Amino acid sequence: MKTGFATLLIVAAALATSGCSRIKAQQGYLIDETLFTSILPGVDNRESVTRTLGRPTFAAQFDSGSWYYVSRLTGQYAFVAPKTLAQQILIVSFDADGNVSKVERRGMEKIARINPSGDKTETLGRSESFFQELFGNVGQVGAAGGPLGGQPTGRDGPR
Numbered sequence: 001m002k003t004g005f006a007t008l009l010i011v012a013a014a015l016a017t018s019g020c021s022r023i024k025a026q027q028g029y030l031i032d033e034t035l036f037t038s039i040l041p042g043v044d045n046r047e048s049v050t051r052t053l054g055r056p057t058f059a060a061q062f063d064s065g066s067w068y069y070v071s072r073l074t075g076q077y078a079f080v081a082p083k084t085l086a087q088q089i090l091i092v093s094f095d096a097d098g099n100v101s102k103v104e105r106r107g108m109e110k111i112a113r114i115n116p117s118g119d120k121t122e123t124l125g126r127s128e129s130f131f132q133e134l135f136g137n138v139g140q141v142g143a144a145g146g147p148l149g150g151q152p153t154g155r156d157g158p159r
Contacts, residue, residue, distance in 0.1 A: 022075045024085070029057055029069040036090055036103075044100040049092055056092075066093045084111055 035052050044052070049067065056067035069090040076082035086108070093102040128136065 022077055024073065024075045025082070026071070026073055028071045029054075029090070031069070031071050031088055031090065036105075039092060039100060039103050041100045041102055046094060046098045049100065053090075053092075064094065066091055084108070087111060 073086040074082040
């Protein structure tokens, strides 16, 4: 009897703590050190980088000067937001002719932590309800102080 209860207690404890294990996930580009170190400034160009490393995770938005290969390892416990455990960014920069000018690596120092300040975004201006927005112009056209300023026109004026 005691053995059955102890076994049941151990199984229940194992099931209860199984949800506390960390889930790890690899996201983005899988870095191959040999391939990355084979990219040389002044020797390679866009085509050779594409053949060696593949398409980048993303390219620079305002010029075509850099390609970014991003790799991130995240971990989370059940029902908790994931946290970044490791990150590597490989940056390949090109000159105007499309030749590699610089190859660099960055890590966790480029992660930005932002904390929103509530559920609403503060805006400037008036705060009106839905119905004030919907019916706000009713009676405004042609009224004193309205778009026509309440000024009589030639047809409506005194005779």
